[in-house]
Amino acid sequence: MTTMAADPIPNATYTQVPLTTVSEDTDGMASIVGGGIYCRTAGLFRVGAAVGFTLQSSGSRALVVYRDGTAARVGVAVPATPSGISSRLSASGLIRLTVGDYLEIFVWQNSGG
Numbered sequence: 001m002t003t004m005a006a007d008p009i010p011n012a013t014y015t016q017v018p019l020t021t022v023s024e025d026t027d028g029m030a031s032i033v034g035g036g037i038y039c040r041t042a043g044l045f046r047v048g049a050a051v052g053f054t055l056q057s058s059g060s061r062a063l064v065v066y067r068d069g070t071a072a073r074v075g076v077a078v079p080a081t082p083s084g085i086s087s088r089l090s091a092s093g094l095i096r097l098t099v100g101d102y103l104e105i106f107v108w109q110n111s112g113g
Contacts, residue, residue, distance in 0.1 A: 009109050014064070017051060017105040036104040039097040047074055048092035049105045057082035059111030063089040066104045067097070080111050 003020045019037075022030040029037045039045075053061050057080065064075035074093035081087050095103070 009107055011112055012110045014106045014108045017107055036102045039099055039101040042098045044094055044096050047095050050090035051107050053087040055083055055087050056080040056111040059109060061089055062108040063091055064106045066106055068101055
């Protein structure tokens with residue numbers, strides 16, 4: 001699932017990324033309404049997420065995958081980058097899911113509004 005929207009992220013607040021487009025879904029896991037991924041078949045899944053931020057000279061950025069409303073130990077946090085370095089964050093990892101579990105992507109920044 002993806003989104004191409006440039007959504008604002010409030011200062012120092014974890015904000016859900018609204019996933020609005022399904023590129024491929026062979027197990028009916030994507031939910032455009034809820035913006036998450038719902039497990040239909042239990043197992044061990046490789047989960048990956050990436051997000052781009054506007055270049056900024058202060059603060060930090062974070063990307064976290066949540067499982068059932070709680071951080072799922074897949075994420076990354078870095079200082080903001082003023083220029084010349086990609087402002088894209090990516091994270092991946094293995095997550096064991098049971099039927100009914102759901103995944104969401106959250107981002108955070110503390111460089112102001």
